Amino acid sequence: MGTAGRRNQEIYDLVGIGFGPSNLSLAIALDEHGASAQQPPVTSHFFEQQPTFGWHRNMLLPSTTMQISFLKDLATFRNPMSRFSFISFLHASNRLVQFVNNQDFFPTRHEFHQYLEWAAAGVGDQVTYGTEVTSIRPCAEAGGQAPDLLEVEVRGSDGTTRVVTTHNVAISTGLVPRLPEGTATDERVWHSSEFLGRFGAHAPDDLKSVAVVGAGQSAAEITRFLYDSLPHAQISAVIPSYGYSIADDTPFANQVFDPDAVDEYYFGTERARDAFWRYHRNTNYSVVDADVIRALYQRSYDEQVRGSRRLHFRNLTRVAEVNRAGSGTRVMLRSLLDDRTEELAVDALVFATGYDGLDPARLLGDFDKHFQRDAAGRHRVERDYRLVTASDLTCGVYLQGGTEHSHGLTSSLLSNMAVRSGEIADSIVLRRTERELDRASPVKEAPSAA
Ligand code: FDA
Numbered sequence: 001m002g003t004a005g006r007r008n009q010e011i012y013d014l015v016g017i018g019f020g021p022s023n024l025s026l027a028i029a030l031d032e033h034g035a036s037a038q039q040p041p042v043t044s045h046f047f048e049q050q051p052t053f054g055w056h057r058n059m060l061l062p063s064t065t066m067q068i069s070f071l072k073d074l075a076t077f078r079n080p081m082s083r084f085s086f087i088s089f090l091h092a093s094n095r096l097v098q099f100v101n102n103q104d105f106f107p108t109r110h111e112f113h114q115y116l117e118w119a120a121a122g123v124g125d126q127v128t129y130g131t132e133v134t135s136i137r138p139c140a141e142a143g144g145q146a147p148d149l150l151e152v153e154v155r156g157s158d159g160t161t162r163v164v165t166t167h168n169v170a171i172s173t174g175l176v177p178r179l180p181e182g183t184a185t186d187e188r189v190w191h192s193s194e195f196l197g198r199f200g201a202h203a204p205d206d207l208k209s210v211a212v213v214g215a216g217q218s219a220a221e222i223t224r225f226l227y228d229s230l231p232h233a234q235i236s237a238v239i240p241s242y243g244y245s246i247a248d249d250t251p252f253a254n255q256v257f258d259p260d261a262v263d264e265y266y267f268g269t270e271r272a273r274d275a276f277w278r279y280h281r282n283t284n285y286s287v288v289d290a291d292v293i294r295a296l297y298q299r300s301y302d303e304q305v306r307g308s309r310r311l312h313f314r315n316l317t318r319v320a321e322v323n324r325a326g327s328g329t330r331v332m333l334r335s336l337l338d339d340r341t342e343e344l345a346v347d348a349l350v351f352a353t354g355y356d357g358l359d360p361a362r363l364l365g366d367f368d369k370h371f372q373r374d375a376a377g378r379h380r381v382e383r384d385y386r387l388v389t390a391s392d393l394t395c396g397v398y399l400q401g402g403t404e405h406s407h408g409l410t411s412s413l414l415s416n417m418a419v420r421s422g423e424i425a426d427s428i429v430l431r432r433t434e435r436e437l438d439r440a441s442p443v444k445e446a447p448s449a450a
């Protein structure tokens, strides 16, 4: 579309892709910026493929708790006075006093979901649900590209597509479920990200034997849930380690999630970054909260006391192969102890095998070649979370997620999202001001030499 065709169409300052907690937090940061700043508000709109707001709904298992303090909510670390804080939510829900009496920093995931839904409703005019963004491309203008504009293609739930124009995008499409190579999901083989939906599609009697693969938080929570929900079933936990390892959330280690740690990681040496991962990967990956580990061990011990077993831990074991036939699933398990394989027949198999990070290339397609990569082939990202361009493009592609290599461990987590969203909002406003100043005083041509 040329400039003339765009005349009647709004050009946004920002289009947000995905409306999980990260972009919800950004919508709030922009809303609060508009209310307090001298400059005109940032015009923005967000697109979310789900029909309504939902945060890992398929893992909303009973009694599961948050892995961050309630104060690491959508806004407080950026603006403790925000009307979108978790405390405001409790006040609005008439539960503030009871929450304090409960003396727990870690709400249930169910309650945090209620909070997120409440906050999303508060900026509901900023988002269109049931819309999937399918591509991002530079804006074509007569005679070339408009360096400061992007076109975002959006597909509605009825299959119709439309294109919106914007100066910036914030990609926040979340983690991508990971399966062992050569395996695929179906009605009997599930990834943890689809767990409750798949589980609910079966009558309990249909699930007499279930195996859960992995030794992270998802695997442990699902194993506990299956054991409690299916009292007649054999539950096998296929764990690659010798036993579940504890998630380190002690105060000194927890500092890796502080806003300051982002600067130290971003501007640190390669050796410093390596140290973050070497010493502190166990704050998040392949680890389990202590209470869930103890709950599982208690169940296992009670079985020993009773002398009947239906909870089986297969440690130092990985899945080598999965064979599906009808309603049957045969899993080949390889023991790391003696390299022997053993076949296990189950009615359902749950891969709680983790996630890959967000990769913006999927949405950028051909446009991706306009962005720089480092020697290891990873996108180069500015401190303000904007992809570094390889050409003279002045439009912005910001990332919320997919920046572990540049910004550290908080990239895929909630801990720093309030501060990160504030930094992205500030960057968009600053760059808009610079663009307007450039337009108001274009660089004068150098006088030709006499
Ligand atoms: P998130 O994945 O939440 O949202 C992305 C959104 O984008 C989704 O709603 C998706 O539908 C949408 N989308 C994707 N592609 C799209 C497209 N093309 N067009 C439109 N929409 C699109 N972290 C933490 O710090 N504390 C915690 O307690 C937990 N707990 C937790 C539990 C479970 C079960 C998991 C799997 C993960 C966590 N995490 C966590 C980590 C988790 O990444 C984090 O909680 C947030 O989900 C990150 O929010 P985002 O908005 O970045 O992604």
Ligand code: NAP
Residues within 6 Å of the ligand: 059, 064, 065, 066, 067, 109, 180, 192, 213, 214, 215, 216, 217, 218, 219, 221, 238, 239, 240, 284, 285, 286, 287, 317, 318, 319, 352, 353, 354, 355
């Ligand atoms: P994860 O921490 O990455 O764990 C994946 C597990 O699967 C690891 O133990 C991994 O082992 C194992 N695995 C991978 N391939 C395997 C194979 N072929 N055979 C056997 N095991 C295999 O993933 P996650 O547990 O889903 O956690 C992801 C994120 O979600 C984390 O941030 C976590 O904190 C969060 N989460 C939070 C909650 C909550 O808030 N209550 C609940 C669930 C998840 P290796 O270590 O050998 O790779």
